[in-house]
Amino acid sequence: MTLLENRPADLTDPLVVHEPGPADGPWWRDAVIYQVYPRSFADGNGDGIGDLPGITARLDHLAALGVDAVWLSPFYRSPQADAGYDVADYRDVDPLFGTLEDFDALLSRAHELGLRVVVDLVPNHTSDDHVWFQEALRTPPGSPERARYLFRDGRGEHGELPPNNWQSIFGGDAWTRLTPEKHGVDDGQWYLHLFDTRQPDLDWTNPEVRAEFEDVLRFWLDRGVDGFRVDVAHGMVKAEGLPDWDGHVAMIDGAEGEGAADGEPTGVGNQGPMFDQDGVHEIYRTWRAVLDEYDGDRMLVAEAWVEPLSRLARYVRPDEMHQAFNFAFLATGWDAPALRKVVAASYAVNDSVGAPTTWVLSNHDVVRHASRLGLTDPSSRPNGIAAEDEQPDEELGLRRARAATLLLLGLPGSAYLYQGEELGLPEHTALPAEVREDPAFFRTNGVERGRDGCRVPLPWQADAPGFGYSPTGDTWLPQPASWAAYAADVQDGVPGSTLELYRAALRLRRSERLGTGGAAWEPAYADAPEVIAVRNGSVLVVANLGSVPVALPEGAEVLLASGLPGDAEVGTELPGDTTAWLRVR
Ligand code: GLC
Ligand code: CA
Numbered sequence: 001m002t003l004l005e006n007r008p009a010d011l012t013d014p015l016v017v018h019e020p021g022p023a024d025g026p027w028w029r030d031a032v033i034y035q036v037y038p039r040s041f042a043d044g045n046g047d048g049i050g051d052l053p054g055i056t057a058r059l060d061h062l063a064a065l066g067v068d069a070v071w072l073s074p075f076y077r078s079p080q081a082d083a084g085y086d087v088a089d090y091r092d093v094d095p096l097f098g099t100l101e102d103f104d105a106l107l108s109r110a111h112e113l114g115l116r117v118v119v120d121l122v123p124n125h126t127s128d129d130h131v132w133f134q135e136a137l138r139t140p141p142g143s144p145e146r147a148r149y150l151f152r153d154g155r156g157e158h159g160e161l162p163p164n165n166w167q168s169i170f171g172g173d174a175w176t177r178l179t180p181e182k183h184g185v186d187d188g189q190w191y192l193h194l195f196d197t198r199q200p201d202l203d204w205t206n207p208e209v210r211a212e213f214e215d216v217l218r219f220w221l222d223r224g225v226d227g228f229r230v231d232v233a234h235g236m237v238k239a240e241g242l243p244d245w246d247g248h249v250a251m252i253d254g255a256e257g258e259g260a261a262d263g264e265p266t267g268v269g270n271q272g273p274m275f276d277q278d279g280v281h282e283i284y285r286t287w288r289a290v291l292d293e294y295d296g297d298r299m300l301v302a303e304a305w306v307e308p309l310s311r312l313a314r315y316v317r318p319d320e321m322h323q324a325f326n327f328a329f330l331a332t333g334w335d336a337p338a339l340r341k342v343v344a345a346s347y348a349v350n351d352s353v354g355a356p357t358t359w360v361l362s363n364h365d366v367v368r369h370a371s372r373l374g375l376t377d378p379s380s381r382p383n384g385i386a387a388e389d390e391q392p393d394e395e396l397g398l399r400r401a402r403a404a405t406l407l408l409l410g411l412p413g414s415a416y417l418y419q420g421e422e423l424g425l426p427e428h429t430a431l432p433a434e435v436r437e438d439p440a441f442f443r444t445n446g447v448e449r450g451r452d453g454c455r456v457p458l459p460w461q462a463d464a465p466g467f468g469y470s471p472t473g474d475t476w477l478p479q480p481a482s483w484a485a486y487a488a489d490v491q492d493g494v495p496g497s498t499l500e501l502y503r504a505a506l507r508l509r510r511s512e513r514l515g516t517g518g519a520a521w522e523p524a525y526a527d528a529p530e531v532i533a534v535r536n537g538s539v540l541v542v543a544n545l546g547s548v549p550v551a552l553p554e555g556a557e558v559l560l561a562s563g564l565p566g567d568a569e570v571g572t573e574l575p576g577d578t579t580a581w582l583r584v585r
Contacts, residue, residue, distance in 0.1 A: 013520065018347035018357075018412055020518035020537070026297040028227065028322055029356045030515025031068040032415045032506060033118065033301075037364045038075045038097055039083065039476060040457045040469075041419055048466075048474030050457065052098035056106045058460075059113055061488065065422055065499075066506030069116035071229050071301075073364060075103070076122075079129050081198035082439055083364075083455070085120075085231060086127035090216045107224050116226035118301070123213050124232040125199040133200050137183050148209055149200045150192035152242070159188050165244045166274060170195055171443035174249075174274075192242070194235055194249075194274055196439040204236045204283065217290050227291075227299035227322075230284075233315060234304035237280045239273030247272045276306045284320040301325065301358070309342075309349045316355035323414055326358045330366065333379025334400055336530045336545040340521075343411065343532070347519060350413075357413035361404055362421050368454050371427035373400035383440065384449025387430035394482075395564070398424050399577045402501060402562040403543055406579035407532060409505045410541030412517045417502075420458050423486045424498030427453040428477070435477055452477060462487035496565035504560055508581065512539050524553060530576075540582040547576035556582040 021029060042054035052075060062070060074084035075097040084094070093100050110117050126133055132148050139145040141153070152163035154177065162175035176197045178185040192201045202209050217228065249272060284300070291298045302315045302324035315324045326346055332338045350357040361369040367382060374397020375382075375390060382389070401424060408415055431452055433441075438450030456477045457469040462484040465473025484490075491497035509515060514536050522533035522540055530546030539559065544550050552558075552574050561570040561580040570580050 015523060016518065016520040017344045018351060018519040020412070021356075021516045023513055023516050025516065026299075027068060027116065028297065028299040028414060030412070030414055030513075031116070032066070032409070032417065032509070032515070033069040033071050034062055034065070034067040035071045035073065035363055035416060035418045037073045037419055037455060040455050042458065042460070043466075043470035043474070044098075046470050046472035046474060047096075048470055048472070048476045049096055050469070051096065052093065052102040052106050054470075056102070056109050059106075059109055059115065062115060063113040064503070066503055066510065067115070067417065069118055069226065070110060071118040071416075072120060074120045074122060078127055079198065081127065082196050083437065085122055086125070086129075086196065086199045087122050088127040088129040089131075090122075091219050104223065111224070117224075118227040118229055118299070119220055119225050120231060121213075121216070121228040122231040123202065123204075124235045125193060125195060125201045128198045128200055137178070137185055141187050141189050144208075146189075147206055148203060150203050150238070150242070151189045152192070154188065154190050159190075163190050163192075164242050165246070166192070166194075166242075166272075167249050168193060168195060168197075168443060169249050170440040171448065192238075194232070196443070198439075201238075202236070204279070210283065210286070214286065214290055217287060221291070221294050221298060225298070226296065227301065229301050229303060230321065231303055233284075233302035233321070233324075234276045234280065234306045235274060236283060237277040239277055243273050245272040245274075249274070276304070276311060281314060281317075281320060284315065288319055288321070299323065309345050313349035313353050313355065316350065317353045323356060323358050325360050325363075325416065327360070329408075330360050330362075330369075331381060333377075333381075334373050334404075334545055335379050336532050336543075338379075339407075339545075340532055343519070343534070346413075357411075358416060359408040359411055359413055360416040360418075361401075361408060362418035362454070363416070364418065364455055365451055366454065368401075368418070368421065368425060368427040369404060370394075370397045370401035370421070370424055371429060373397050373404065374426075382449070384438070384451060384453050385427055385429040386446075386449045387432075389429070389449070391429055392426065394426055396577070397426060398498070399562075399564055402498060402564070403545075403577055403579040405502070406505060406560065406562040406581065407541060407543040409509050410514055410536060410539065410579070410581055411534065412515055412519055412536060414515070418454075422499055422502040423459070423488060423491060425458075425483070425486050426480075428456045428480050429453060430480070431456075431477065437477075456480075459483040459487040460489065462490045494565075501560070501562065505581075508539075508559060512537060514539060525550075535584070538583060538585060540584045541579065542574055542582065543579040544574045544576055549573040549575050552580070552582065553584065556584055559583055 039050045041050045042058045044053035076087045077089035077092045077094045078084045135145040155161040166174035168174045175190040300321040306312045346357045371392040374392030440448045441450035457475040459467030461468030466475045491499035517536040520535045525531045525533040532543040534541045559581040
């Protein structure tokens with residue numbers, strides 16, 4: 001590709017892909033947002049499962065890291081069939097994680113430290129323990145209680161076949177039939193669940209469902225949260241008539257997607273009748289209006305596995321959400337031409353609707369990027385890794401992960417970090433089947449290894465039981481012994497450690513205002529296929545994705561480089577798999 005492809009039509013300088021924004025815009029436009037996965041961050045009471053008091057006690061770590069906000073994955077009442085993404089009560093904290101008072105304490109401590117707090121909203125489905133689903137089971141077909149979900153009669157002579165051929169994203173049928181044994185019901189209707197059988201999908205054409213979630217938004221806004229991450233934001237509305245679809249349903253595997261523009265990464269989203277329907281946008285317009293009633297720049301970020309990027313941009317039009325996760329970037333892997341293309345396309349589509357671009361490499365649903373990038377194919381995206389699979393090259397993975405992160409943090413926009421990546425944590429790639437909990441593992445008979453390997457409790461102290469995650473040393477998933485080397489305490493204050501690299505990058509990003517800066521390709525590298533070189537103000541970000549060193553501009557001052565401790569200092573050349581930030585005038 002040439003550097004000029006995919007650039008916005010209204011920019012006059014052919015190398016510019018994004019113009020700087022105002023430095024005094026709302027906080028979320030350039031925020032670095034750190035994802036806390038509550039069950040694995042820090043355990044306060046010693047039962048082996050992370051909790052809200054555990055998080056509160058460790059908020060200092062995040063303030064010292066230099067992030068702007070924390071996003072908390074679900075901590076609501078839930079039977080934990082999908083680690084809390086199966087919500088039984090949207091207005092209460094699960095006893096596993098604490099109480100509403102614990103939440104208020106977390107929020108006020110975070111605000112004291114200058115950290116915003118974003119919570120997770122799961123509107124596509126509830127838990128089957130939710131009072132609505134229980135009521136639906138107690139009332140006959142056609143009742144208003146059933147109409148909150150997608151109950152249908154089956155096909156076949158006796159309704160013995162599912163209403164359509166949709167597959168669950170976790171594997172197996174997307175429909176479950178009611179039975180006297182399991183549900184105490186003998187009418188034989190089926191209900192839709194795009195995910196686990198314990199996660200029935202809501203019917204978003206029902207005004208009662210819409211009213212309920214507006215009220216849930218207000219409940220948390222009134223408590224003082226700064227925003228919401230909206231789960232499966234592309235899935236809530238289904239095509240009318242729920243037509244059959246033969247396509248492949250997946251969020252996180254590398255399957256080829258359809259409909260992407262030439263050269264755009266594919267396999268990040270779905271085009272089926274259950275995804276990305278026009279009707280979802282009306283919901284977000286309503287929610288935006290609710291948020292706009294509140295002061296303090298509250299925000300919405302979409303989890304929408306949608307492609308191409310121009311479809312994703314529709315979620316962040318001025319009267320809808322504020323941001324959407326950029327999964328196209330996450331999915332691109334270690335491929336300079338492809339990454340340049342995604343970077344340019346990301347700015348083009350987001351700028352066209354006035355939204356900030358976001359960047360993300362890891363979260364609780366994907367193999368950690370320090371491990372993905374150490375695979376023989378560093379652009380592959382397996383759904384989990386087990387001991388019998390190819391094991392990533394840990395050192396190469398870490399080297400590339402640090403380089404990838406330094407590229408990401410040098411780009412204007414908003415950045416999402418996943419807990420533990422600031423320690424350079426690899427995936428747990430050898431979890432035994434007996435300890436796995438991800439429903440995707442069970443629903444595919446282990447073919448999909450699932451997401452447990454990126455959800456292992458964090459190592460805080462190298463020499464404490466459970467690496468200091470829990471006062472008793474208990475951890476709900478085992479930690480690899482090799483994680484002693486990654487513990488926060490052994491990296492704290494150590495020059496060149498991954499933790500200090502993140503801190504330095506976040507400090508510089510703030511002082512140089514990189515988040516609200518502009519982005520222009522550096523012409524000196526126009527002919528270097530393995531290099532991504534972006535000029536952002538007086539900082540030049542140069543990432544060398546190849547294995548051969550490349551020359552750096554003469555006289556450039558190196559502000560920060562991603563090389564591993566023990567690497568020679570970056571001078572006139574940038575080694576392979578390394579990113580540097582340079583001062584240029
Ligand atoms: C989202 C969450 C994922 C969850 C799924 C169902 O993709 O990130 O963890 O399993 O939705 O709620
Ligand atoms: Ca606990």
